[in-house]
Structure formats: C-alpha cells, structure tokens
Amino acid sequence: MKITGIEAIPYAIPYSHPLKFASGAVETADHVLVRIHTDEGITGLADAPPRPYTYGETQVSIKNIVEEVFAPQVIGLDPFDREKVHAVMRRTINNQVAKGTVDIALWDLAGRTLGRPVHQLLGGWTDSMRVSHMLGFKPAQELLDEALRFGEEYGITTFKLKIGRRPLSLDIEACHVLREGLGPDVELYLDANRGWTANEAMQVLQQTEGLGLTLLEEPCDAKEAMSRRRLVEKSPIPVVGDESVPTAGDASRELLSGGCNAICIKTARSGFTEATEILGLCTGLGVDVTMGNQIDTQVGSLATVTFGAAHEATSRRAGELSNFLDMSDDLLAEPIAIADGRISVRDVPGVGAEIDGEKLSRYRTDR
Ligand code: MUC
Ligand code: MG
Known part of the structure; x- marks a missing residue:
C-alpha cells in the first residue's frame, strides 16, 4: 500500500x-x-x-x-x-x-x-468517556446558568473553568458562584492559560480553598521555572501542564523539573502516536492525565474520545469533549450525541469521522 x-x-x-x-x-x-x-x-x-x-x-x-x-x-x-x-x-x-x-x-x-475501529487498535479499554465542558470568560452568573443548562440538557457534571483574568477577584468570584450554584457533587477545575504569575495563582488557590477544586492547569508560563516550581510544591491540588507539554520530551522536562505534576494530553497537537508516548511516561511515573480539548470540532472530538476510551488511565477522568456544541455547524455527517454526560466511540473501521461532502463544499475557503 x-x-x-x-x-x-x-x-x-x-x-x-x-x-x-x-x-x-x-x-x-x-x-x-x-x-x-x-x-x-x-x-x-x-x-x-x-x-x-x-x-x-x-x-x-x-x-x-x-x-x-x-x-x-x-x-x-x-x-x-x-x-x-x-x-x-x-x-x-x-x-x-x-x-x-x-x-x-x-x-x-x-x-x-x-x-477495525482505532479505539481497539490503540487499546480497546472501554467504549465511552464522561464529558467535561469548558466554560470561557463570562460574568459569574452567566457561567452558572451555562453550567446548569449543560447539566440539564446533556447530563454533564464536570466543568473546566477558564481563568487567568485580572483583577483576580473576577475568577475567585466565579469559582464561589459556581460551587454554590452547582453543589458539592459537580467536579470543577481551572485553566489559566498562562494568564497569571505563579504568585497570583497562589493567591487564587488560597482564596478558593475549601471549594473542592480538583486541578489547576497552566497557571503561568512554564518558562518562569523557579516561581512555577514553588507553586507546584505548595499547591494543594495537582498543577497540570497543557500547552507546555505537546511532546513526550516536553512532558518529561516539565515533570522532572517540577513545572507540573499532572499532564493534559491533546490528540490535536500530539496525534495518537506521541500521545501514546506521553501516556506511557505518565503511567510509569504515576502522574495523572486528563484528555484535553483544543477547541475541537466534532471530527477532532471523535479523535479525542477514540484515544481517551482506548486506555484505562485516560478514561478515569472526564474528557474535554463538548465544545463543538459552541459551533454553528460541523463537517461530520452523523453528529456526535451526548447522552447521560457521555460520548461513545464509533464501532466502525477507523476513527469514525465521515465527512458531509455538501458541508465541506460550503465551508471550504480554497475554492
Ligand atoms: C485549553 O485547555 O487550553 C485554549 C487554547 C488552546 O490552545 O486550547 C484551549 C483549551
Ligand atoms: Mg489548557
């Protein structure tokens, strides 16, 4: 061939x-x-x-x-x-x-x-993943309304809140409002996309203590190595490397230098092959992983669930799989369904993404 x-x-x-x-x-x-x-x-x-x-x-x-x-x-x-x-x-x-x-x-x-379905070629652990939904920057009450709607409509019980705003009080307030409005059983974790310094992130952790937040992703730039290591040492919750760890080499550097102690795996930037290497490294070191979202389409989200469901360690936590719901349309011929907060892999040969030809003609920008 x-x-x-x-x-x-x-x-x-x-x-x-x-x-x-x-x-x-x-x-x-x-x-x-x-x-x-x-x-x-x-x-x-x-x-x-x-x-x-x-x-x-x-x-x-x-x-x-x-x-x-x-x-x-x-x-x-x-x-x-x-x-x-x-x-x-x-x-x-x-x-x-x-x-x-x-x-x-x-x-x-x-x-x-x-x-054969690729989720089987990769590992074949399970056939679906719990869904985590990412909440972008919005006033606290709008964030709560959105989370409640996703809970009601799709059964989603895990949310990643985008943070990293100044003044810090905007995000601190959002964390308190979400926890109060969603109750203790909903999982909430944070992603600052390098928006703060390590010291600012520490202040936010102190002022959200007791809210049961589970993870803090890319609080500051990983290149600020000394202050980031100090934050990782002091943080009561795992500090997740995301954009700092696109390759297995990056992941080992950040883990070994104390720049993070959990890893976000994204198939969009690591493919399945390098994602497998990163996962092996994390499994060997006993480091938690999350399946992240690169603000993916349905085609991209199918790739994430294919990899995430294939392995035990990647399917323990909810995967970030639902932000295609924010799009006005998609290229996927048969839309992804979210039922009871879960997305299933497709039991067809390959990853399972068939493209709607009419939509591709409509949305392509090279003709
Ligand atoms: C994320 O987890 O950071 C935002 C920027 C990006 O590259 O991915 C998203 C989500
Ligand atoms: Mg991130």
Whole structure:
C-alpha cells in the first residue's frame, strides 16, 4: 500500500458561542481538514485546529507545511510505516498540530484498511468517556446558568473553568458562584492559560480553598521555572501542564523539573502516536492525565474520545469533549450525541469521522 497524495483543505465555520480565555479567543473555526489518499483507494482523515496563541501555527502555516513540506517526502511511503512518516516530520521542528493531524489521519487509514475501529487498535479499554465542558470568560452568573443548562440538557457534571483574568477577584468570584450554584457533587477545575504569575495563582488557590477544586492547569508560563516550581510544591491540588507539554520530551522536562505534576494530553497537537508516548511516561511515573480539548470540532472530538476510551488511565477522568456544541455547524455527517454526560466511540473501521461532502463544499475557503 502506498500514499499517493495528501490534501490540506482550509475551511471556516463560525461559532454560535465564541469562547474567550486568557491567551486568546475563538470566533470562527478556521481549521484544516487533512486527507491522506492511497493507491488502494482508501483515505484517512483528521482535523487540524490552528491555535496561533498557543503554538504559533495558523491555517495557512498548517496547509503549507502539510502540502509543501511533508507531502512530497511522504508520498510513496506505506502508510503503515508510521515511523518513517514521523522521521520525515521530525526534520521540521515545532508544527505540532500539523504533525498530530497527519498522525491521526494515518491511524484512521490503518483502521479503515484493517476493518477495525482505532479505539481497539490503540487499546480497546472501554467504549465511552464522561464529558467535561469548558466554560470561557463570562460574568459569574452567566457561567452558572451555562453550567446548569449543560447539566440539564446533556447530563454533564464536570466543568473546566477558564481563568487567568485580572483583577483576580473576577475568577475567585466565579469559582464561589459556581460551587454554590452547582453543589458539592459537580467536579470543577481551572485553566489559566498562562494568564497569571505563579504568585497570583497562589493567591487564587488560597482564596478558593475549601471549594473542592480538583486541578489547576497552566497557571503561568512554564518558562518562569523557579516561581512555577514553588507553586507546584505548595499547591494543594495537582498543577497540570497543557500547552507546555505537546511532546513526550516536553512532558518529561516539565515533570522532572517540577513545572507540573499532572499532564493534559491533546490528540490535536500530539496525534495518537506521541500521545501514546506521553501516556506511557505518565503511567510509569504515576502522574495523572486528563484528555484535553483544543477547541475541537466534532471530527477532532471523535479523535479525542477514540484515544481517551482506548486506555484505562485516560478514561478515569472526564474528557474535554463538548465544545463543538459552541459551533454553528460541523463537517461530520452523523453528529456526535451526548447522552447521560457521555460520548461513545464509533464501532466502525477507523476513527469514525465521515465527512458531509455538501458541508465541506460550503465551508471550504480554497475554492
Ligand atoms: C485549553 O485547555 O487550553 C485554549 C487554547 C488552546 O490552545 O486550547 C484551549 C483549551
Ligand atoms: Mg489548557
């Protein structure tokens, strides 16, 4: 079997509910659909969400790197020789989302060729994941209303609150209002997207003590190594590395230097192959993992649930799987259903994302 071509199709779908957070905001999903074609007529696909404020990649850079840099060196390789494709991609530094998307498309292709669901090829642990929903910047009462609505409509009982605002009192108030309004049984955790200094994060932890918050993600820039290590040592809850740990090397550096003591795995930036390496590292070290969301479409969310449900450690906690609900539409032909707060894997060959051709024609921006 040989790879005969790689397409990177830019498209744009507006958000009906834009998400704001400390490092940026999304109004439109200006993503890239990557399709890998073969001489046997089988195609693998995956979705790339550019996040310039997180990794420096844009829609244009992802399309370019996939089509102009990777494709010429990858065409002709057997798609099952994944390590050879990775050797090509390793010759270009960074560009994690472009690389992760190619990797997921290769796994999709492998599953479709073998006639097996990829969640089984990866590990086959379970068939669904509990859903955690991300709440963006909003006044405290609106956050509570949104969380209550997601609880009622979808049965979601875990929320990640975006924080990192100044004055700190905005987020401290939001934590108190959410806990009071949602009661003690709902899981609440925080993600500051590097919005604060480590000392500011410490103040927030002190002023939210007793609220039962479970995790604090990227409180400050991991490059502020000394103050971040001090925060990790003093924090009563795990400090999660997210954008600081896109690769297994980054994860080991941050864990070993005390920059975090839990890891957020995101398939959009690590693919399934590097996500497996990161998971192995965390399992070996006894470090908790979460399955994160890169503000993914339904195509991207299916990839996350495929990886998350495949392994025991990634399916212990709720995965961040539901922010596609903030979009006005999607490319996925059969929409994802959230029932009783859970999303199921698809028991079809591959990752299970079939694209609606009419929608792709409508939303693609290259024609
Ligand atoms: C997250 O967990 O940080 C926000 C920016 C990004 O790259 O991902 C999201 C969610
Ligand atoms: Mg995060």
